[in-house]
Structures are given as C-alpha cells and as structure tokens.
Amino acid sequence: MEFKQCLKERANFIENILKEYMPKEEGHQKTIIEAMNYSLSAGGKRLRPILTLEACKIVGGNEADAIPFAVAIEMIHTYSLIHDDLPAIDNDDLRRGRKTNHIVFGEDMAILAGDALLNYAFELMLSTSINKENPQKYLKAINEIAKASGIYGMIGGQVVDVQSENKEISKEKLDYIHNNKTAAIIIGCMRAGAIIGDATEIELESITKYAKNIGLSFQIVDDILDIIGDEAKLGKKVGSDIENHKSTYPSLLGLEKSKEIAYELIDEAKKSIKLINKDIRFLNGLAEYIIDREY
Structure with missing residues (x-):
C-alpha cells in the first residue's frame, strides 16, 4: 500500500477513536x-497518536493497550x-482550515477549552491504567507524556519561544526551543507507546x-513552509513567524541550509x-513524508 494511503487510513482510525473517547455535549x-470538540475534530495529520500506536506495535506490543494514550x-x-x-501568544485566526477556537468561542472559553483538554487527557490515561495488570508500566508511560508536555518539555520550549520574539537569538537557543516545543512531545508519545509495548532498553533508545530527529526536522520544515508554503494546503496563515519577529532556521541559516539540515536529521532518524x-x-x-510534505 502507498504510504500516504496508509497514513490516511491510520489518521481516519484516530478520528474515529477520538469521537469515542470524548464526553457528550450535554448538561x-x-x-x-x-x-473542546471544535478544535479536536478539526482534522490534522494526527502524527502524534499514530506514532504512539506504531511505537507500541513495532516492539511487539498490543496497540489496543496504547489507544487511550494516543487519544490523550x-x-x-x-x-x-x-x-x-x-x-x-501568536494571535492567529485560522487553524487547520477553520477559525481558531477563540474567534468562535471567545478568549475565555478558548483558555478553558485548552485547560479542559489537558486535564481530560490525564484523567483518561489514569482511569484506563489503574486497573491494569501492570499499572506501574502505564504510570511510567504517563510520566513520559507529563514530562514531555511540561516545563522541561513543550511548555518550557514555548516560554523561551515567547521570550525570544523581537530578539536575535543563537542557534543553540533556537534548537532548545524546537527540541522542547516540538520534538519533546513526539519523543514522549513514542517512548510512552514503546514502554506500553514492553520495549527493551535498546529498542527504547533507538x-x-x-523521535528526536524527526521532531526537530518536522519543526524546521514548518519554519520553511511558513515562508514558502501554500496557505490553502497548510490550513493556516503563512508568514506568521516573520510577522511575529520570530527567529527560525531559515532566518538564521537561510532556506537552503535549513533544508540540508532537515534532510540530515531524517537520515539519522532512519539509521537509528x-x-x-x-x-x-x-x-x-x-x-x-516529513521532509517532503507540503502541508
């Protein structure tokens, strides 16, 4: 089967299970x-949940055990x-081809919707893990996701990203932003899936x-697409990095060098x-797909 078709089928699977795990709109x-549903059902590539399940599967685990984590x-x-x-923060009015949450529901409800999704994610992981035969394994997986999305991961990267607007920063600091804001959650979801699948230490390290290499490459490609991408395909406004005076790989190193580094990272990922x-x-x-994507 062609890869893009396979990816589409897996994304459709994720779409269906997201609906199953969300509470009803009532009361x-x-x-x-x-x-919550407005943004969660807006589509997207669904790469993170797909990677969670694939990491579990590739080490010989049962994908069904990792489904609540993929949803979370x-x-x-x-x-x-x-x-x-x-x-x-970014003040965007378009995401995944539709109006952003705060445009539709207001800033107050958008903040609460984000808070609710974060809290519900951990409620879901914990509630489906406490009665498992080996709850310690699932707690380790939850810890991976908590660290990846917290102050020493995604949020930490976002903080430095916000603080770096309108400033010239070093490549070292830019790498910190990308490795935490984007790559950390990809690392966390794959490690969580692998732990649930009983990966060996060698498999987990690999x-x-x-995950680290594709995560950084993914963000570099995002930086590139923000300059040369097609807004209709991306489903969001392009040029926001320049508008918000953000340092990116292309702004620091140029487009061609950025592409070269992204390809090198993908090669390293495939080797590992x-x-x-x-x-x-x-x-x-x-x-x-990450290196060649247009959206």
Whole structure:
C-alpha cells in the first residue's frame, strides 16, 4: 500500500477513536465540551497518536493497550494549539482550515477549552491504567507524556519561544526551543507507546533517537513552509513567524541550509530505527513524508 494511503487510513482510525473517547455535549458542561470538540475534530495529520500506536506495535506490543494514550496525546497537542493561537501568544485566526477556537468561542472559553483538554487527557490515561495488570508500566508511560508536555518539555520550549520574539537569538537557543516545543512531545508519545509495548532498553533508545530527529526536522520544515508554503494546503496563515519577529532556521541559516539540515536529521532518524529488528517500513515512510510534505 502507498504510504500516504496508509497514513490516511491510520489518521481516519484516530478520528474515529477520538469521537469515542470524548464526553457528550450535554448538561452544564455542554459549552466547554463543544469548544473542546471544535478544535479536536478539526482534522490534522494526527502524527502524534499514530506514532504512539506504531511505537507500541513495532516492539511487539498490543496497540489496543496504547489507544487511550494516543487519544490523550492528541488532546494535549490540541490544547497547545488552542493556547498558541490566542491573541496573547501568536494571535492567529485560522487553524487547520477553520477559525481558531477563540474567534468562535471567545478568549475565555478558548483558555478553558485548552485547560479542559489537558486535564481530560490525564484523567483518561489514569482511569484506563489503574486497573491494569501492570499499572506501574502505564504510570511510567504517563510520566513520559507529563514530562514531555511540561516545563522541561513543550511548555518550557514555548516560554523561551515567547521570550525570544523581537530578539536575535543563537542557534543553540533556537534548537532548545524546537527540541522542547516540538520534538519533546513526539519523543514522549513514542517512548510512552514503546514502554506500553514492553520495549527493551535498546529498542527504547533507538525509538528515542528516531523521535528526536524527526521532531526537530518536522519543526524546521514548518519554519520553511511558513515562508514558502501554500496557505490553502497548510490550513493556516503563512508568514506568521516573520510577522511575529520570530527567529527560525531559515532566518538564521537561510532556506537552503535549513533544508540540508532537515534532510540530515531524517537520515539519522532512519539509521537509528534500523536497530529495531522489526518491520520499520512505516517509520521510514513517515520520515520521508516529513521532509517532503507540503502541508
């Protein structure tokens, strides 16, 4: 099967399970659940939950055990997008081809929708793990996601990103932003999936290196697409990095050098995953998709 078709089928699977795990839009919580669903159901590549399941599968685990974690990671990712789009941060009015959450529901409800998705993600992971035969394994997986999305991961990267606007920063600081704001959550979701699948230390290390490399490459490609991308395909406004005076790989190193580094990272990712003696075709295809994507 062609990789893009395979990716589409997996994304459709994620779409369906997201609907299953979200609460009904009713009662006093109706408005907040509507706001949560509005952004969660807006589509997207669904790479993070797909990677969670693939990491579990590739080490010989049961994908079904990792499904609540895949759903939770997409909730966490979506909450971060809702908050990123707020006027106080990126002030975007378009996300995934539709109006951003705060434009539709107001800033107050958008903030609460993001908070609710984050909290519900951990409620979901914990509630489906406490009665498992080996709860300690699942707690380790939850800890991976908590660290990846917290002050020493995604939020830490976002803080430095906000503080660096309108400033010239070093490549070292830019790498810190990208490795934490973007790559950390990819690393966390893949490590969580691998832990649930009972990965060996060698397998876990290999998956970690793969995730780190594709995560950084993904963000570099995002930086590039913000300059040369097609807004209709991206589903969001281009040129926002320049508008918000953000340092990016292209602004520091130029487009061609940025592309070269992104390709090198993908090559490293593919090398690292070879250490896993399983069917790695999907992960190789995903690495190539990241570097060649237009949206």
